[in-house]
Amino acid sequence: MDTQTSLETGHTDGPFADRSFIEFFAGIGLIHESIASFGWKCLYANDNDPKKAQAYKNNFPSVEIDERDIQKVPVEDLPAAQLATASFPCIDLSQAGGRKGIHAAHSGVVWSFLEHIESLTKLGKAPKFLLLENVAGLLTLHEGASIDILLHEISRLGYAIDLVQVDAKHFIPQARNRVFVIGVKDPELGGSAEMPDTHIRRYKVRQVYDRNRSLPWHFFDFPDLPIRQLQLSDVLLELPDDDPRWWDAERMAYFWDHLEVDHRTRLNNLVKAKATMRITAVRRGRRRGLREQIFNLRADDLASCLRTPKGGSSIQFVVQLTRGDVKVRRILGIESGRLQGVGLPSLSPDFVFPQSEQDALFGFGDAVCVPAVRWVFKHSIESYLTEVKIGAPEQTRMDFEVAV
Template sequence: MAHQRTFYEFFAGGGMARAGLGKTWRCLFANDFDAKKSQTYQANWGGEELVTGDIRALTTADLPGEADLAWASFPCQDLSLAGAGAGLKGERSGTFYPFWDLMNGLIAEGRGPAVIALENVCGTLTSHQGKDFGAICSTYRAAGYRFGAVVIDAALFVPQSRPRLFVIGVRSDVSVPERVQSGKPSSLWHTRALQTAYNKLSPELQREWIWWRLPAPSARKTDFADVIEEHPNGVRWHTPEQTNALLAMMSSINLAKVEQAKRAGRRMVGGIYKRTRPNASGMKVQRAEVRFDDVSGCLRTPAGGSSRQLIIIVDGENVRTRLISPRETARLMGLDDKYKLPPNYNEAYHLTGDGVAVPVVRHLAKHLIEPILAGVREVSQAA
């Protein structure tokens, strides 16, 4: 049997990082503040390792053993381009610091994880003109970790546009295999925004930086249409009147997309978001914007009706619309249909919209984290 690597999962949500790491990993500890998300975590994973509560109340005494990996998908609201711009000083995204207090405590006790991985929105790179990203990198360096970052769009693996930033740090005494390093950035994993953020780092931080090397994944085999249910649970198809009202909210450009879909000669599935846009008079009005590129828009937590994605199916002159179903959102995150979702629609959407795409975690684990830890295990066995 393969060696079970161990991990702590912070801001765990429904355990999507755990799902991506897979069965060769063993969770020693998990934490989330949201009691409803914790119920789903326990329904799927048993959850004996889960502690529900504010991360600020945790101490290293709550963290058993010595984990190979600490994973933290800390809250994105204050770093998001759609947020208020508070950054790491915000109440929610600022929970990064109590997380790192725990890491520093473990390091002081000789239990610092070999790898510390952070996941967040790409707005982290530009928040406060790059200073928040620099602060994260400074925290790694001060703790004795070398680090690097990649931006991965979940659309490489699942039919959902969901670019996210992953910062991976490795304890300085851990040997990093040459095959996971590169001497220069890659256009696939290191976006222009990431390279700009790197260029703003101090020389001291750049010296600790690693350009991570990852292989390109195989071509994605599923499109948006493949995840859509004909008879969904939790949502109903709109009435013709409701669909017409939605179409009436579209600009001429978006209506043209619908008309083009009617002429496609095949069943077309698209995604719709409601957004507030200025009209010709400069007044803000609600618009329905549609895309037919075989990829869903990025799932987001439902802070209001405009955040809930709708689907549109066009088959010739027949046009149908409805809210996306909870199971469809789970599929877009790479969760299989055995995964247990909350029965409440908003809770299910919030859970999936706030998570990390499962196959992205698997790709990082297989091609970066596990090779690093393989070297750690070889050294410990030799000792």
């Protein structure tokens, strides 16, 4: 470890001192899974859902996860660390939750996170980096008021800011459009740089920048997004024809009956062509004023964004065609995990899945996509540290060009 650097950052406790993090809204641990492989060590994790905390412990037994409500955690209980992460609840920011805003009961806990950062700063224990993650809808929520106030608060706490929008579909066959806010406490950053016009900073991100040009922006040098290697067929399980999870004749009749008209035509054409393929489907409808929900098929070899399976429209289905014969079933917990980038031969093969099917669907529905987080992390915080020559322990590094 570089002693000089440790003294500069104020963290001198142990071999991972320069790559230590505390994480809030830790869930089942996919932020942890994303960044631990760069040699980062978690010093503290918090999440008040006992089932998720158990899933977290199964993977990271050395971290004692704090299960208190973040609002009840005294700052004295938080260790000094180089990074603090918050993939905070999205309920109040998304359509499904009524877009109540960043001050509403669920998503508003992000302010507790920022209060902790402020208190740590007063105690001389400010993390050098912040990483926040949430749904892309945050960019436009209430004409941008939610993201604007969030960025202003992060800059008030002394951080230069980057903001990127990354869809997991570039890494994994899942459409999952997310924003990442990266904060860096470095007085040399945050000048008057122009936001580069790249794929991850187009349209809505640029609008945020244009409204908030006076903020201390720092634009990391991200490469082009990768070309995805994994297809839906790499992620979905092959179940035997007689597996009881395939729907019976009655449910299949319901499915055909409730397919969106255009989609029924498409599926009929595939049946006539005796196609062999797998596609995903979701139920949609109530918000468009229909009395019953209807099934929509995807046409792009992707799964739709995973969500916690609380209502009918948040459940996904697999539609399998074998020489024109159609079978349908619900998506499985193991497939949800793979769609978040764990449990695949090339991606976190040893990740321990939550034990029950329901816990897996809930845990992964709410989680982050590991290779997408790794990509963002590698090209921002990791590249910053590499430039200032703080080496990660070599034995814990992976070849992420292969992994992502």
